[in-house]
Amino acid sequence: MKNVIGREIPEYINGVGKIDMFVGAWQKLKKGWMDEVTIPPPNKAKLPHQSKICQTLEEAIIKTSPKSGMTVSFHHHLRNGDNILVNSIEILAKMGIKNITLAASSLNEVHNPILKYLKDGTITKIWSSGIRGEIGKAISEGVLDIPVTIHSHGGRVRAIHTGKINLDLAIIAASAADNEGNATGCKGKSAFGSMGYASIDTRYAKQVIVVTDNMVDYPCIPISITQNFVDYVVKIDSIGDASKIATGSTRITKSPIDLRIAKLAANVIEHSGSFKNGFSFQVGAGGASLAVAKYIREKMKTSEIKGSFILGGVTSYGVDMLNEGLFNTIFDVQSFDAAVCSSLIDNSHHIEIPAALYANPFNCGCMTNKLDIVVLGALEIDTNFNVNVITGSDGTIRGASGGHSDTASGATLTVVVCPSFRGRIPIVKTSIHTVVTPGESIDVLVTERGICVNPLKPELEEKLIKAGLNIRKIEDLQIEVESIVGKVQEIEFTDKIVGLIEYRDGTIIDVIRQVKHHG
Amino acid sequence: MEILKKSQSGSFESSDIIILIEPVEPNSGRNIDIDSSVMLEYGDTIKALITSKLDSYNISDIHLIAKDKGALELTINARLETAIKRACNIQKATMH
Numbered sequence: 001m002k003n004v005i006g007r008e009i010p011e012y013i014n015g016v017g018k019i020d021m022f023v024g025a026w027q028k029l030k031k032g033w034m035d036e037v038t039i040p041p042p043n044k045a046k047l048p049h050q051s052k053i054c055q056t057l058e059e060a061i062i063k064t065s066p067k068s069g070m071t072v073s074f075h076h077h078l079r080n081g082d083n084i085l086v087n088s089i090e091i092l093a094k095m096g097i098k099n100i101t102l103a104a105s106s107l108n109e110v111h112n113p114i115l116k117y118l119k120d121g122t123i124t125k126i127w128s129s130g131i132r133g134e135i136g137k138a139i140s141e142g143v144l145d146i147p148v149t150i151h152s153h154g155g156r157v158r159a160i161h162t163g164k165i166n167l168d169l170a171i172i173a174a175s176a177a178d179n180e181g182n183a184t185g186c187k188g189k190s191a192f193g194s195m196g197y198a199s200i201d202t203r204y205a206k207q208v209i210v211v212t213d214n215m216v217d218y219p220c221i222p223i224s225i226t227q228n229f230v231d232y233v234v235k236i237d238s239i240g241d242a243s244k245i246a247t248g249s250t251r252i253t254k255s256p257i258d259l260r261i262a263k264l265a266a267n268v269i270e271h272s273g274s275f276k277n278g279f280s281f282q283v284g285a286g287g288a289s290l291a292v293a294k295y296i297r298e299k300m301k302t303s304e305i306k307g308s309f310i311l312g313g314v315t316s317y318g319v320d321m322l323n324e325g326l327f328n329t330i331f332d333v334q335s336f337d338a339a340v341c342s343s344l345i346d347n348s349h350h351i352e353i354p355a356a357l358y359a360n361p362f363n364c365g366c367m368t369n370k371l372d373i374v375v376l377g378a379l380e381i382d383t384n385f386n387v388n389v390i391t392g393s394d395g396t397i398r399g400a401s402g403g404h405s406d407t408a409s410g411a412t413l414t415v416v417v418c419p420s421f422r423g424r425i426p427i428v429k430t431s432i433h434t435v436v437t438p439g440e441s442i443d444v445l446v447t448e449r450g451i452c453v454n455p456l457k458p459e460l461e462e463k464l465i466k467a468g469l470n471i472r473k474i475e476d477l478q479i480e481v482e483s484i485v486g487k488v489q490e491i492e493f494t495d496k497i498v499g500l501i502e503y504r505d506g507t508i509i510d511v512i513r514q515v516k517h518h519g
Numbered sequence: 520m521e522i523l524k525k526s527q528s529g530s531f532e533s534s535d536i537i538i539l540i541e542p543v544e545p546n547s548g549r550n551i552d553i554d555s556s557v558m559l560e561y562g563d564t565i566k567a568l569i570t571s572k573l574d575s576y577n578i579s580d581i582h583l584i585a586k587d588k589g590a591l592e593l594t595i596n597a598r599l600e601t602a603i604k605r606a607c608n609i610q611k612a613t614m615h
Binding site for chain 1: 533534556557559560561562563564588589590591592
């Protein structure tokens with residue numbers, strides 16, 4: 001059947017069960033409580049001065065008595081430098097554990113080596129906010145029988161709370177830890193900043209292993225992960241490749257198209273009505289999205305506007321704005337560069353937050369609900385403003401849902417910035433492969449060829465027109481783009497469903513189908 | 520029109536296409552190799568574009584290699600035309 005945004009989704013899917021259809025961004029939440037119950041986290045017991053130290057990761061994993069059919073979780077704060085996920089899965093595979101559900105908060109190219117364990121039945125189910133590299137491609141080609149579930153960062157917390165993801169073992173990489181398992185990501189040779197996504201795993205997993213390459217004297221300060229949730233602690237030589245975990249400080253793009261888009265987006269923000277004293281702000285970490293911060297920074301200085309907080313994935317650019325007094329506070333769920341770590345330690349207004357506080361829809365109010373302005377990217381956007389950030393133009397999985405739908409739904413002004421086409425691939429289209437964020441959450445699209453306001457926001461459109469901005473219909477933009485790049489050949493899919501896109505409230509907003517093999 | 524010599528035009532830059540042409544024995548037909556970063560999305564249209572360009576120059580014997588990095592149609596047409604004219608010695612500009 002078709003759901004409320006017209007996506008064709010079966011009512012029942014083998015290996016998943018009955019499908020709870022997406023009904024609108026706030027439809028399920030607006031009654032003020034949730035019917036889903038929170039499952040109890042496990043009770044544990046340790047004797048005084050009982051050692052948690054294990055000599056090897058293998059020893060620690062053996063002590064947790066892993067079993068076939070288990071769910072094992074990892075965080076993705078080490079990004080493309082992560083050694084821990086692949087090593088752990090290899091250990092489990094060597095022990096003959098099969099039928100594992102992998103609940104990694106995100107999967108990157110660095111995890112390509114686990115592909116063989118998807119093929120041999122070691123891993124049979126995946127929950128993640130994003131999948132890139134060979135794994136995404138293989139899943140799109142149908143390597144797994146059970147479809148993967150793509151959740152948002154906030155949705156992951158909800159899924160763990162409600163027991164949809166039932167964690168047996170969480171393996172938590174930390175750049176510093178003590179012998180009780182107090183741990184942080186802010187110190188050490190492999191420092192990566194905030195551990196926001198790992199927090200929920202430690203509270204709910206039946207067994208928790210902290211792995212570090214930097215064992216420090218008790219207590220490890222700052223404490224991001226606390227000892228009362230940690231079963232075992234392991235010191236290894238290296239948790240990952242520091243050069244790929246986090247490097248230096250993030251630079252603003254030099255791409256003329258991205259800069260033009262960013263400048264237009266900053267003009268939109270300036271005249272939106274949301275750009276005023278006390279506003280809160282979130283931008284992505286790269287490309288046009290981060291470049292918007294550059295222009296907003298200038299506009300804040302010239303108009304003498306001071307903001308409240310910066311949210312989300314944090315770069316050194318955000319830290320600079322905090323240090324200049326442009327914002328009061330940074331709430332940091334994930335840090336994108338090494339320069340952020342010292343700020344997290346030294347600046348009391350730079351605060352590490354767990355994913356639950358960041359974006360979980362099932363609580364008394366996550367911080368994305370408090371956002372005034374968010375600037376997001378898109379792989380594709382359709383003329384109803386629905387956004388795809390998970391599948392590429394060839395229909396295969398290669399992106400991440402991340403906090404896209406969380407922030408888009410919460411913010412007063414949600415701006416999507418993207419070129420209208422990239423290397424002949426149209427971005428603005430009549431129909432897109434996959435919907436991650438519904439159009440109702442998107443207020444305005446900014447491209448190098450003009451600005452399109454969602455018809456659901458006529459007052460915003462009026463304000464922007466009054467400010468003299470080039471506002472045009474998204475349908476016209478789409479036609480113009482197609483006249484430049486030509487009509488794209490239809491990508492062929494089979495009926496097999498390889499992925500579910502879970503909206504933040506747990507309903508299914510879309511499905512990903514298997515791409516037909518091209519020989 | 521007859522292909523008299525090897526020629527090339529374009530580049531490996533993104534949003535460009537490089538066209539390489541070489542002469543073949545008379546009556547050996549068209550041998551066209553296309554490699555594109557947008558093969559799934561535009562492979563057929565690129566092929567059709569090349570075929571119709573060769574038709575318009577009445578070229579029946581040719582070895583043509585196209586390596587595309589997402590060039591727009593007008594770029595592909597320009598690169599094709601330049602490479603063909605160079606290969607047939609009918610290029611009017613200074614570069615041969």
